[in-house]
Amino acid sequence: MVAEEDLYTTLGVERGASDSEIKRAYRKLAQQWHPDVNKEPEAQERFKEINEAYQVLSDPGRRQRYDTFGRAGLGGNGAGESDFGFGGFSDIFDAFFGGAQASAARRGRPQPGSDLRYDLRIGFEEAVAGTDKEIEFEVLGRCETCAGSGARPGSSPVTCNQCGGRGEVRSVRQTMLGQMVNVQACPRCLGEGKVVDDPCETCRGDGRTERKRALRVTIPAGIDEGHQIRLSSEGEVGPRGGPSGSLYVAVHVTPHPSLKRDGTELYHQAEISIVQAALGTRINVPTVEGDEEIEIKPGTQPDTEIRLRGRGVPHLRRSGARGDLHVLVDVVVPTKLSKRQRELLEAYAKEAGEETAPAGFFDKVRDVLG
Numbered sequence: 001m002v003a004e005e006d007l008y009t010t011l012g013v014e015r016g017a018s019d020s021e022i023k024r025a026y027r028k029l030a031q032q033w034h035p036d037v038n039k040e041p042e043a044q045e046r047f048k049e050i051n052e053a054y055q056v057l058s059d060p061g062r063r064q065r066y067d068t069f070g071r072a073g074l075g076g077n078g079a080g081e082s083d084f085g086f087g088g089f090s091d092i093f094d095a096f097f098g099g100a101q102a103s104a105a106r107r108g109r110p111q112p113g114s115d116l117r118y119d120l121r122i123g124f125e126e127a128v129a130g131t132d133k134e135i136e137f138e139v140l141g142r143c144e145t146c147a148g149s150g151a152r153p154g155s156s157p158v159t160c161n162q163c164g165g166r167g168e169v170r171s172v173r174q175t176m177l178g179q180m181v182n183v184q185a186c187p188r189c190l191g192e193g194k195v196v197d198d199p200c201e202t203c204r205g206d207g208r209t210e211r212k213r214a215l216r217v218t219i220p221a222g223i224d225e226g227h228q229i230r231l232s233s234e235g236e237v238g239p240r241g242g243p244s245g246s247l248y249v250a251v252h253v254t255p256h257p258s259l260k261r262d263g264t265e266l267y268h269q270a271e272i273s274i275v276q277a278a279l280g281t282r283i284n285v286p287t288v289e290g291d292e293e294i295e296i297k298p299g300t301q302p303d304t305e306i307r308l309r310g311r312g313v314p315h316l317r318r319s320g321a322r323g324d325l326h327v328l329v330d331v332v333v334p335t336k337l338s339k340r341q342r343e344l345l346e347a348y349a350k351e352a353g354e355e356t357a358p359a360g361f362f363d364k365v366r367d368v369l370g
Contacts, residue, residue, distance in 0.1 A: 010053040110242030124256040130221030146200035150207035150240040160189035167193040207240040222314040264323030
């Protein structure tokens with residue numbers, strides 16, 4: 001006698017699995033093993049086992065009896081107590097045809113409008129400090145003639161006579177597993193449940209017309225290249241009174257000539273001479289608020305980093321927090337020296353007891369020629 005597989009094992013879930021976990025596992029397996037999709041010889045039997053397991057575990061009462069008594073608690077029909085229709089066929093339909101979107105298309109309500117994208121370029125300082133921008137774009141808005149209904153003024157959309165206003169049509173076919181119910185958006189009303197028999201002359205029944213739109217967009221301080229700002233309900237209006245989509249403003253930031261950004265941190269490469277490094281000096285460095293004078297201490301070494309705290313980019317999600325500005329010091333060694341400069345450096349080297357290379361032939365010629 002072959003032992004029957006545990007129903008939880010059939011669905012690949014733990015015994016303490018929640019209802020949503022059981023439904024999710026069932027949808028995944030149903031999509032994988034449905035005979036209309038899977039042509040393997042064992043698919044038919046496997047799909048039947050999956051369906052039977054779900055019929056039990058999705059019913060709180062039957063699941064409790066199974067947990068207590070096993071299959072014996074399910075009566076003579078075992079796990080297959082219910083007829084093999086599909087129980088809740090919408091679960092199978094969602095798994096095959098796109099889940100929530102497919103369900104929404106069958107509810108007999110207006111279709112939503114499309115989302116839009118607007119590419120906006122701003123300056124580096126604007127991205128750091130934040131700003132407001134006026135944008136203008138073309139969009140499908142509600143037709144003013146028919147107020148978005150799509151019907152000629154004085155008339156109204158009527159209930160679709162093909163689906164009776166449900167927005168969906170069903171067909172049933174017999175298979176070796178039982179009846180198969182197919183649910184589709186109504187081809188006449190496109191899932192809306194209503195049709196326009198006397199269309200508006202302005203929008204030709206669509207309920208929308210093209211127009212220019214102006215909006216003021218707030219750019220938050222600290223926004224970066226590639227970030228998007230979503231403005232809900234500012235996209236295209238749906239046909240015949242459908243809800244509006246969203247507008248996504250994609251932000252592009254113009255690079256700064258001498259500041260580099262990494263998240264909330266800013267970096268600047270500052271060049272100083274060997275004399276300035278040795279003796280110290282003060283130099284101007286750029287910040288997003290304008291140039292600022294900083295001190296170079298005597299004896300500053302190459303690649304020294306001077307950090308200006310709180311002079312970087314604001315954190316988008318931490319109010320008041322701000323990154324730092326890192327000044328990376330680059331000590332520039334001269335490649336050409338005048339005769340006087342060389343004499344001074346040689347005198348320094350002699351005083352410090354350091355060995356130096358003698359002047360080359362071309363250096364001497366250059367000194368003679370001035």
